[in-house]
Structures are given as structure tokens and as C-alpha cells.
Amino acid sequence: MSEHSGMIGEAAGPGWLGHAAPMLRAALWGAIGFLAADWAVAAALGSRLGAEWPVVTGFFAGSTGWVLGGGALEACVRPWFGPAPAWDEGIGAGRFLRFHSDHKIIGIQYLVSATVTFLLAGLAAMLMRLELMTPKLDVFADAQQYNEAFGVHGSLMLFAVSVVAIVGGFGNYFVPVMVGADDMTYPRLNGLSWWFLVPGVLAILLSPLVGGFQTGWTGYAPLAAQDAVGQDLYYLGIFALGLSSLFTAINVIATTLYMRAPGLSMGRLPMFVWAMLVTSVLNLIWVPVIGTGMIFALADRILGTHFFDAQGLPLLWQDLFWLFGHPEVYIIMLPAWGLWLEIIPVFSRKRLFGYGWAVAGMLGVMFLSSYVWTHHMFTTVADSRLVPFMTTTELISIPTGFMYIAALGTLWKGRIRLRTPMLYVLMSVFNFLIGGFTGVFLSDVPADFQLHNTYFVVAHFHYTIIGGMVFAWLAGLYYWFPKYTGRLYSEGWGKLAAWLVFLGFNCSFLGMFVAGFDGMNRRVAEYMPYLGGINAWISVWSFVLGLAFGIAILNLLISAATGKRAGDNPWGGKTLEWQTSSPPPHGNFARPPVVTGDFYSYGPERGVTTP
Amino acid sequence: MDRETRNHLIWLCLLWVVFSAIGEWLVQMAIDHWPLIASKEGAVTGEAIFFLLRATAPIFTLVVLILLYSAIRFRVPQDDERPAEAQFATGHLFIAGWVGLSVVLNVLFIIYPGIYGLEALWGGAQAAAAADPLDIMVTAKQWEWDFAYPGGKVTTVNELVVPVGRPIRFMLKTEDVMHSFWVPAWGIKKAVIPGETRVLVVTPTKVVSTSADPTVRVQCAQICGVGHALMRGDLRVVSAADYQSWLDGKTKAAAPAMGGMKGMNMGGGSSGSMSNGMTMPSGAATMPGVDKSGGGTNGMGGMTMPGASDGAMKPGAGMQNGTTTQPGAGAMPGMDMPGSGMGGAGGQGTTGGTSGGMTMQPGTGTMPMPGASDGTSGN
Amino acid sequence: MTTVQDLSDAGRRMYRGAFFLFVLAEAMIFVTLFSTRFLLAGMGHPAEVNGSLGLAVTLLLVASLAPLFAGINRIRAGRRGAGMLGVAALLGALALALIVYDWATLAIPVGSRYGENYVMSTGYHALHILLGLTGLLIVAGADSRREFNAANHWQVGAAAVFWSFVVLTWIALFAVFFIF
Structure with missing residues (x-):
């Protein structure tokens, strides 16, 4: 019987309330923590409940209450003071609703929260597109609301979906299984990481309640100083999300380096694990930098320092932000490449082409990605920085190309099965090509002088993030669906949704390139009437896109409840996760696996891994 | 190379030629219908975009063709689990060709239109400094554009009138947060940073106005708060004579008794020092x-x-050496700030x-x- | 975390190596802090900086390393090191108290570029001293409950690595804020 059946089916044993008790306790403690601190500080300072200090302290107290209430108190804190860890990790559906140290449970927690956040932030995007149907302001009450909407949309999509969905979801679930380990290095730290994610998401999502923030996801100073308390929640939320990413990064690196199965040399590491490793290194190095930047900015607002205002260095914020922010887009994209190269061989029934080149490309991107951040600031920085950063930015497309070498070389003369995951991967390869080529335009300083901060940029990064990463994420959701649910999804609905997503996405975002060329600037609720036609076109197709995403995700939800049993290895994959049951038992493998060959051999010598 | 592979490749090449031609044709169509480009600088940045469109079209076509060709030609029923016959894991010709091409293209793109375009922009700005530029002080604030014309008498709000054919040097300042000065039809933008004055040189080449073409407008391109979307000004590019009469009229309206722009006119007054770029006749504040x-x-x-x-x-x-690669990332702040700190502490x-x-x-x-x-x- | 776990050599190596990842991430914070100090305040420091107090903190922290390593060596030898670890924590607590005293009597204008960087960096560092102290006290408490043996005590090693990192970053901070 499937280990995860409790997730969908009958609540055995404790009953619904018993299952959810830890989560409810976490919510209660979080709410009490927030309200108590908020009220106490407001009373002490004689300020409103919604003022800065009360809200900031409230956030810390509320987050602490939430994390401890979820079970961290019993599982993590109490053992420090003597007593043995005493935390009931629950059964059935209850496992997902409490602090849990099993990486597979945590992976599902991440996947679910990322999906929910994706839908919520996508809803904000739908509202924005509805507003942009016409040149005048007509959906939102004022421009401030629109600004808050794109701030919430961007921040959540970037910090709580893109960098989290694959790394936190699939990374947590599959890295240990794919390296043949029983769990992560620090299982309890891993458990904590998801609990830090939730306050971060909530802080950004609820920031409009205290005035929101109008700076978009980049939080540029000194506009940020003018914002309401919502801006503080932006800093705090991203700080919490960063902490969560950092914990995952430490675990992924340590697990990959130290917990590989016998025979699994680094040269045999599956591509997805390579991608996770490289991504985690970037997270490890750059998340602390932006975290510190967030603290600086918060101090500017609540302590009255002058790091980023006109007395300090407004551009320093941009430097600190993009020092993380540009590696971040590779933190987003590297896992997607890992998924491409994981899925393509399985559905081409052919050896992975140019494994070494793909790994070298990932490492090359990792190194170069830390030296390109200024290309977000070509119109703001000193001339002396233009050429060096144009050079590094252009050069990063060379290692990026190695992914295409591997992908195309594997497809060539394969036996290609166009199942839903493969369809999504091929679409992702296509979309990212457009994203990449338009990136060449933006890396080219003269062209960027015109295109910067226009809808061309909006289209470009949506092509990399939706077109590249979200398509790959959907591919992963479908590819591993039989593994993490034990069931098969509906192929027909899956393909229909894939084509709808592809159509809606390309039609709407190709239109944005045109709008950008036509002189439409970013982050506006109103625009000049001559841009009305193209915006209406974009909006209509974006609604198709939203609907299609809904179908794709609904298909997974329905299939999780009603799909046919999948068996252990429905696609004939050779990596280790397919060599155990679906879903894997606690500890992942009945017997510790031993690897005796590479994972991408489909020739006569197949069957080289022994579980 | 076996016959089957050769056939695949021949087909691929044929399709590539055909679709590249279609792609180039589409690109040319787009360029023919391009939005207005109405300045020398816009011509540079526009040419960079056009060149990249033309150059990337065939490469894009090639990659997409390989993808589609494989997906269609090598497709099998989705339940067919048999391994492919060919199980190669490397192909030296393909990889060498790809890597070589991508290196060559990247170096090309860095040099042209990258460095070449920058040289053109910087060189143009330097030439403009020596060629009677019109200095306009631009003050961005939430949420309007204030323009101060030479002479200090004429100021306009959200309305910019400039002569065609003459380099205009915009001195960009902000009173509050970051903004970005952008005229879409001029094809170039510059961020306006608090506490700094940025300079943007533009030479309009066409007599146009916002009412004739909405891409001819001053637009804030950096999110600056609630009024960001509407932080735009009307722009009229007029002939030199029209500009002069407009300016005279405005000057009279501002200070009916004086013809006071003579001494302060940076353009006309001090052409002797102009060759040095010392366009600083009297008021240091400009x-x-x-x-x-x-x-x-x-x-x-x-x-x-x-x-x-x-x-x-x-x-x-x-100028010419301005494009030599400066060492690395920290160059800008590292070179500016320590100096500034000491300047502040020391005798500056x-x-x-x-x-x-x-x-x-x-x-x-x-x-x-x-x-x-x-x-x-x-x- | 402090129950005796019988780890293999590989397991101990893993915990040791993985802990350095924490330290690397923490180091990036101080890289950011220190480079911001130079970017915003340039070279040099105001005369009001309390150098003798900074030196005293440095000496206290460096001195705390001696009982720290003595404590580890005792545990490694199968004896109890809780007392020594406690002494190290005491020295650290004194250093923390000095920093708090420094904040209370700060002569540098906090609103100046140097001042805000000084407060930010020392504040961040004080937070790390607090974390390090917590770690030391936890492992000292666990050791006094005999939860470690000569072979299995990677938690003590982790606390020691973190504390050594705190000391090293203070030395760097001393150089960055009191010497340059």
C-alpha cells in the first residue's frame, strides 16, 4: 500500500483534528506571538498597532511561535537541554501538517506551498493584466494598489516560487533518493527550513494590509524609504525565505558530498543532482549577502541609518541586491536545466549526450553568474563598469549553450516518446532559447540603453522564468508524479494543458516584446492609448495561460486521488529513484543501493545499477 | 557517416536555409515597421537591436529546427520503451562547431554592436561637447519633469521643447527618489540618481512632437511611486528658428524687461572655452x-x-580609451569612494x-x- | 542532538564538513559588512573610537580559545570538558558585556557613515557572539550530563568551530574598524 495514501484518502487513526493539531498549534502560537509582541511594543512606544516597530517585532515573535508550535520545540529545542527528542512525527496526512524530518515529507510540503504561492501570485498577475486591458485605471482603486500587486506578484514568484519550487520541492525529495542516501545530512534542520518559508510568504502576501510596498520585487532605495510598513515586511519576508533557502543549500551540498551510495562517484552523479549542488553553492554564497542587505535596508527604515538614501549610496542597494539577484536567476534556471537533462534521456531512450560538457556548463555558469550583476544597472552605473560586465554577461551564454549541446545531442536519433513531461521539457528548451537570445539583446549595452525597464525586459525574464523554469517544473511535476504519489496522471489532460500553457504563454509574452519595442515602460497601471491594442492582446492570452495552469495543476490533483497505480518505474528510468518503490519507504531503499554503472546507458548494456 | 544520417543532415540544411530566409524576411518586415527613431543616439541603439535581430534569427532557427526535427522525425509511440539504436555519448564535430560558433558570436557581439556602439555614443557625446551643445537642466521629482533652459529664465514643467539637429546635453538631477529619463523615440535612457547629476547627450534628428507620435515623449522609466506611470512630459522637437522664437517668447513672458539670456547662454556665449568642454561660464550651479x-x-x-x-x-x-576594460567588479565604488572618504576627511x-x-x-x-x-x- | 550517537568515521567527517558550510555562509555576511564599511565611510576612523575597549574585547576573545581547546582535548581524551568550555563561555560573555558597554557609551555619532557601519557590524557580531555562547553552553551542559564520549562529540567540535569563527571575525572587525 502506498505510503502516501493518507495524503489523499481516508484519515486513519487520529482523525482530522488529530492530524492537523500541530499545524493548528503553530498557527495559534504564531498568531499569539505576533499579536502579543505587536500589542506590547505598540503600547510601550505609544504607537499604532500597524506601525513599524510593532510589526517588525511582531514578525519575529510570530515566526518564532509558528516554527516552535509546528513541533520544532519538541523536536529541535528541547533536546538541547537534555531530554531525548520526543516528537511524534505522525502518520498519514498528519505527517504533512507538522514538523517532520523525512526529506520526502518536506519535499511535498515545499511542492504544495510553492504551488499555492504560485497560484496566489498568479492571481495577482491576472488582476494586473485585467487592469492593463485598457489604458486607464479601472480595476484597481489607485496606482498604489497596482504597485502593491506587482510587488507581491514579483517578490513571491521570485523568492517563494522560482527559487523554491524545484530546489525545495524536488531537491528535498529526490536528491537523497538519487544519491542513494536514506535522508539529508541534517534532517531536522531540513524540517525547519520549510517552517521558515511560510512566515516569509505570509509577510509578503499580507504586506498590503499595512500599506504594501510599491518598489516591486527589487526594492530599490530610496523609494523604499517612502513606503509604508509593507516595505519592512518585504525585507523580513525575504530574509526568512533566504534563511529557508540557506538551510536547504547546506543540506543539499552536504548530502551530495558525503552521503552518496557506494560506487556513485561524482562523475556518475545524475544531472539533476549536479544542478542542485551547483545551485546550492550559489545559494550558500549569495543568500547571506542579500540577507545582510535586507538588514541594512531595514535599519535605514527603523533605526534611521543612511546606508541607501541620498546621504549614503543609493546604488549600493542595487549592487547588494543584484549580487544575489543575478546569481538568483541561475539559482532558478540551473535546476530547470537539471530537469531537462534528467528527463530527455529517459524519453529519448538514449544515452545522455556530452555529460561532461553539461557539467562543465553548469560549473561555468556558476562561476560566471557571480560576475554579471551590473548588467541590471547599465543605465545607472559609471561608464567604466559597462564594458567589463557586458563582456561577462555575453560570455555566460557560452556555458549556457552547453546545456543545449547535451539536450539536442541526446534528442538526435533517439526514440522520442512525447509524453507530457517530455512535451514540457521540449517547450522549456524552446522558450528558454527565446529568453536566452533576448538576453543577448539586454547584455548588449547600446541595445540595453533603449530596452532597459521596458516590457521587453518583462517579456525576457518571463521567458526565462516561466518559459524556462516553470515549464521545467511542470515537467518535473509530471515526470515524478508516479514516484511521489504512486499513481499515473491523465495523459490526455496533461498534454492538452501543456499545449494550452504553451500557446497562452507564447502569445501573451511575445506580445510584450512588441510592447517594449513600442515604448511601453515597466510597472505602470496606466499607459498611453496607442499601446492599447497590444496590451489587450497580451491580457487575453494571459488569461488563457492562467486557465491552462489551472488545468495542468487540477489534472495532477485529480490524478493523485483517482489515477491508476503506477508501479515503481513507469518510464523505464535508470536513476536510483526509479529503483525503489513508489513512493519510497522511510529510509528510501529496502537495501542500500550500490551503483555499478552510469545512469544514462540505454544500449544493450542496460541494467547497470543494482538497487 | 552513414547514409541515413547524411539524409537527415541534408534535410536539416535545406530546411534551415528556407526557414532562415523566412526569418530574415520577418526581421526585415519588423525593421521596416519599426517605431520612430528620432535621434543620433537612437540610431546607434536601434542599429544594435537590428543587427542582433538579423544575426540571431538564423541561429535561433537552427536550434529550433534541430529540436523540432528530432521531436517529429525521431518520434515513436509513447509506450515504446525500446532503446534507440544509436547510443553515442559524444560527437566531436557537433560540439566543436557549437562551442566554436558560440565563442565567435559572443566575441563578435561584444565588439559589434557592444563596444562599437558604446564608442559611437561616447564619441558622439564628446563631439557634442565641442559642438555648441544646448544645456538643459532636468529636475525629476515625484511626479513631474522640470526643465530649465539656458539663461536661467525659462523653466517648463512636463514640457520639453528642443531644436532639431543640435546636440542637447541634459543635466539630470532628482529631488527625491530614483527616476529614469527616457524618450522612447530617442532610443536611450539614463537613470537619475539622488545626490548625483547625470549627463545625457542626445541629438534629435527629426522634427516631431508627442501629439504626432506618442513615442516622442519624456517618460520616467524607473518605478518611482504612485505617479510613475503618469510621470511623463510632452516633447516637441522643432526647427532651430522655431526653438529660438519659442525661447524668446518664454523669456519675455518670464522677465519682460530683460533680454537676459545673452550672458548666460552656455551655447552661444563661451565658444572659446567650448573646445575644452569648459561649458561653465558663470554659474557653477549649472x-x-x-x-x-x-x-x-x-x-x-x-x-x-x-x-x-x-x-x-x-x-x-x-574618450577612446574609455572602453578599455576596467579591472573587475569593484572598480567603480572602489575607485570613487575611498577617494571621496579621504576627500571628506582631508582637505577637500x-x-x-x-x-x-x-x-x-x-x-x-x-x-x-x-x-x-x-x-x-x-x- | 546531544544524545550519544555512535557515528561512523564517515558520519563524523560529514558532520564536520557540513558544518563548515554554515561557517562559509556566515563569512559572506561579514564580507558584505566590511566592504560596505569601506564603500560608505572610506579609509580611516574617527578619533573617538574606543580603541582600548576594542583591544580588550579582542584579548578576551582570543584568550577564550585556550580553555575552549583545552575543553575539547579533555573530551577527546575521554574526560569531561564542561568546566573548560564554561570558562571559555565566561570570557566570551565578558567580551559581549564590553561591547554592550561600548554601545552604551558610544562617542562616535551613530548618524555618521562610519558610526552606522560601526554599530551595524558590531551589532551583527554581538549577535554571533550570543549564538556562539549559546552553542558553547549547550554542549557544556550536554557534556556535564555525560552525553559525549572520546569518539562521538562532533557537536562540541561544531560549537568550537563556530566560536573560533566568531573570534576570527572579531579580529578582522578590529582591524577593519579600529586600525584602518
């Missing part, structure tokens, strides 16, 4: 970088610093370390003609 320091001498002090640091960074002939005597640092930015950060030429004349 020069970039002096908004924080008080009087004229301090202003000059602030101005020589960028010259010096510019000279140090770009030895020799200033301006308002303070940070403001010293701010005044340096214009020299290094933007069209370097005030700084660079000031440096050469000052040294």
Missing part, C-alpha cells in the same frame, strides 16, 4: 555635481576630482565625504566630457 557643495569654488573643487579620477582610469586620449572642504563621492559620479559615471576635458585642462 554644472553637474555641485548641487551639494555651496559656492562656485567648491563647485570647481568638486569638478576637478572627477577629472583626476577619470584621467587616472583612462590614461591617454580620454566640501560638504562631506559622501557628498564628495557623489560629485564625482558625474565625471566617471556619465558622458565624461565635463570630467575628462576638465581633467586635461586642469592638469
